Amino acid sequence: MKGFTTQMLNRDAFTIPKLAYESYFKIFGLISSGLDFGQRYGPVKQDKTSTNLKRFYCQFVCLLLWFFAIRSFVLMFIGDREIQLMMGDLTGFWNDYRMYYLMPTFYYSLQTAIIATIFLRNESELAWLVPFISVKQMQTNSIRTAKYDTNNHERRTQITIIMNNLIVLIATGMVAMLYMLTAYENMDDSTFKMFLPWIGIQAVWIFFMTGINMFTMTYFNLVCLILSNRFKQVCKDIEALAESDPGPLGSKNNALSTLYYEHNEICELVDESNSFWQSFIFFNYLCHIPCNCYALYNLFFAEFDDLLAIVTWTVFLHTILFLAFISLSAADVSAEAHSPYTAKIHIDCLQMSTFLHRVRGPTIGFSCLDLFVITNASISNTIAAVASYFLIVADFSRSTAAANAAEKREEAAKAAMNLTTTVAPPVTQ
Template identity: 60%
Template sequence: MQQFEHRKNYDQQIYSSDYENPKVAYEFYFKLFGLVSAGMDSYQRAGPIKQDVSGQKLRRVYCQLISTLLWFFAIRSFVLMFIWDPQLQLMMGDITGLWNDYRMYYLMPMLYFSLQTAITSSSFLSKERDLTWLVPFISVKQMQMNGHRSHYYNIKKYTVRITIGIFVSICFVVALTGVVSYQYYITARTKMTDEEFFYWLPWLIIHCLWIFYVAGITAFPLAYFNLVAVVFTKRFAQVCREIEDLADSDPGPPGSKNAALTTLYYEHNEVCELVDESNMFWQTYTFFTYITYIPCNCYVLYNLFFAKFDEILGPFTWGTFFFTIIFLAILSVSAADVAAEAHAPYTALHTLSLLQLPIDLEVNMSTFLHRVRGPTIGYSCLDLFVLTNASISNTIAAVASYFLIVADFSRSTVGRQTQTTAAPPTVSAVPDLVANLTTTAMSLMSSETTGSI
């Protein structure tokens, strides 16, 4: 009986007014696309009475099936690069050879997108139970400590942004699924016999499902990450404004600012802890997004200059190029804003540190200054480096420099081939190019690590 009362009191602490269910609208879409199976349901089932979890287990199986589908297409895209028999390609569901002879120009971006979404799905499934994807709207650490929740983390304050993000994501999913599915259907219907189309019809359904899940797993996590980053950015900005206002105000009598300084110290520390808790979840997502989208963007950029386009390859390449640019820009800028605002109050803190303070507050101020000017606060890529404005500019410079080198080398190679054999460059060199691009992306990550340290 005593144990029951203890558990009941603990649950009442968790579900106090400060920790009510945030009802994140993205949770429904995460469940729809197989990213999470339980969400807040896992905490709502807390209690001494055993609850029925059969529905949760079924959703877990559903998520695992979607993850398996994504991994299957990622492996399949890689294997298809080495299969040149048209009949075997059709048996494996690949009809890119019916579009034109440039199969690799389609398969390579498909591989990157399949790999990124498969890793994202697996990452969400493996980390959903600790609810770190809900930070800052719900913090398990603060629930366990029964800490105070700031009203800045109330998700109702961001209803308009959430509505816009969900609307844009839905439009993206519907448009991409419709266009790609229609292209697959038209190609199969016009370039296959009735018997071949009948046998290939299951592959058409599987491709439509794959495109649907790839589009959803691409759009909704990015929109939600942008929301989380905006919440942290605004909270850091609010703390920074209060610190600057305190520094610009009249000095007043000795000790008049001690209470305000102590409050701001703990508020900034709270946001830093929440960012660190959130980064535990998002660092895998950001790293593998960079490691797949940067080579993909470089690859299609190379094709834009040197490939021969038709009515299918042209829109596909241009669309992939602009999509990867926009995707990386939203991800990078959202994360960089968090780091920029976290370190913004350094000048004001330095001014306040010159005041006559008690010894305990001087220790806090010293810690505060060290935190602001010390290791970068923000979202990282597997703890290798933190995404900042400097890392974005260095990434752009490194990719641009490498592309210019590759472009100059390729143009020289094409010129020599034209003079000797008068033959256009073949696609056989594409895998080597992709390997070099991927190696460059990894080197870029390593160089950023050194710079941040």
């Protein structure tokens, strides 16, 4: 494990927390060992069969997701119905323009495949476990670890996990039922029986895709919530220190230094956590923003039937909520990290000046692949940029559609005139 040695795992000085998300990450193939990483190390050579099987399971899930991502992309260019059915595609029975379904499917499958790959490649570095476990600070005492204990958020975590499970089960069941009914109504008995394995495989794919999408989103929100709460507590402690009895000159220096080191420690945790989550944020933006724009475009210009309306609205609302969830969670960390600078604090000493200088420095928080830090301002700028480009494309598409409609009307009028001229009776003298 990178940056890890057996001496770092001191059970007397470090307490491994219970993390409810760990079991679900293992179910959905994101991690193989999780918080059991310490059991793999020791003087006695251990049997690695179980570890290898878990790792193989994660690799299988990742390959399955990549298979469907590539399949969704290839299906966009296949118009032959027989080949579509051979590849398990039933969208041709739902709408003549299959792209309405294939495009969102491609974005979702690509997003989950990339997320699974990120976890698979970086699991051993444990950055995804920050702030619950920090490799950089693993030798510190358990007092620090207690500050990031998930027990304070246990009820909230249980509610989100229950909701995630319901969403996963409902989505998997509804999509599987839709595939089943579509195949049953449009195929003969022998073809339907041969197609059943495809339905089962796609139900499994939907299960993994929905689970990875939902559980990573809510887990990232939990990470951001804990870090932002710690920043908020530091700011409250500084404000309380500023409002307390002034006392002798320099009497607050030690307390302020302690808070400064605490703030700096949390900044280091954010930086360590960001080394993992920056890729997660970037690729979610890369997949969900175009998917949301595509769904929004269809809401304006597509001709809907009932099924297409349900799918399009679901995709649009989910991508909006997903992007808002991870963006606002990350932005809250940055806002709380810089809150001491915006707070009304009046402590005139060198430590306070140094502290405020640190807060005024480079923006603290989660970044989008180190391109920019997620803040409220960057979210506003991103929304404005996406909205501007979308309106330009929408206006261009509407103008093009109007021009095409006018051209078709003109051609129809010419055809009608030619037909009238051709069938007109001869004029008699």
